[in-house]
Amino acid sequence: MTMRKLIAGNWKMNGMLAALDEVAAIAETAAAHPAADVALALPATLIAAAAARSPGLAIGAQDVHARDSGAHTGCLSAAMLREAGARFTLVGHSERRGDQGETNQDIWAKAVAARRCGLSVILCVGETAEERDAGRAARVVQAQIEQGLPDDAEGDWLTLAYEPRWAIGTGRTPSIPEIAEIHAVARAKVRALLGDRSGAVRILYGGSVTGANADEILAIADVDGALVGGASLTAAKFAPIVAAGAATAV
Ligand code: PEP
Numbered sequence: 001m002t003m004r005k006l007i008a009g010n011w012k013m014n015g016m017l018a019a020l021d022e023v024a025a026i027a028e029t030a031a032a033h034p035a036a037d038v039a040l041a042l043p044a045t046l047i048a049a050a051a052a053r054s055p056g057l058a059i060g061a062q063d064v065h066a067r068d069s070g071a072h073t074g075c076l077s078a079a080m081l082r083e084a085g086a087r088f089t090l091v092g093h094s095e096r097r098g099d100q101g102e103t104n105q106d107i108w109a110k111a112v113a114a115r116r117c118g119l120s121v122i123l124c125v126g127e128t129a130e131e132r133d134a135g136r137a138a139r140v141v142q143a144q145i146e147q148g149l150p151d152d153a154e155g156d157w158l159t160l161a162y163e164p165r166w167a168i169g170t171g172r173t174p175s176i177p178e179i180a181e182i183h184a185v186a187r188a189k190v191r192a193l194l195g196d197r198s199g200a201v202r203i204l205y206g207g208s209v210t211g212a213n214a215d216e217i218l219a220i221a222d223v224d225g226a227l228v229g230g231a232s233l234t235a236a237k238f239a240p241i242v243a244a245g246a247a248t249a250v
Pocket of ligand 1: 010012163167168169170171206207208209227228229230231
């Protein structure tokens, strides 16, 4: 199935209040390309101000706690993020799997909590370099989907992002056939798990996407958009990727 492309930015731990001008510029870019969906996962400190200043842009969070409230110092619940203006959250980003040791079970619980509070979810999956070298990339991604996907998942609130860990922030990307292979594997797994409800689940590619490679990557079958880190930090770098997403829309 061909779907509208989703081009999602992930600002990671970047951006002070002064960067709201850049968010507004990205909102203008999004408005200029209505054939693509555009979203921005911001540091939590910017969500409320960005949502107020750019109400037309889908602003989201980069992580969420699995519990609704309680003794979890430094954490934020889905309800808090939603109240601040977030419409979605990433879960399972590889930097959290790596730096915070998040497991598939943790990520599943976060996705369930987000869904319960009305946040859409971008569930990130992807193999390490060692796993790819050992020929295990497809199996790792299948397991991450199987264990991270809530039972009642469906396309109106769920997006997957395939992000090979070794491609994030490195300037290295898999070959086009390698991306196509894992996206086909991910699509088949989502279909096997969700059946008819899998139709609208978009599968994004993430890992060193730039204006220079976006056209080629977004043209791959089963690539329904991109999750973009470094190249989403300025409207100037993000705009060509958004334009590529709009151009490949059918
Ligand atoms: C990411 O943070 O999800 C990401 C893909 O980063 P980059 O585009 O910088 O590789």
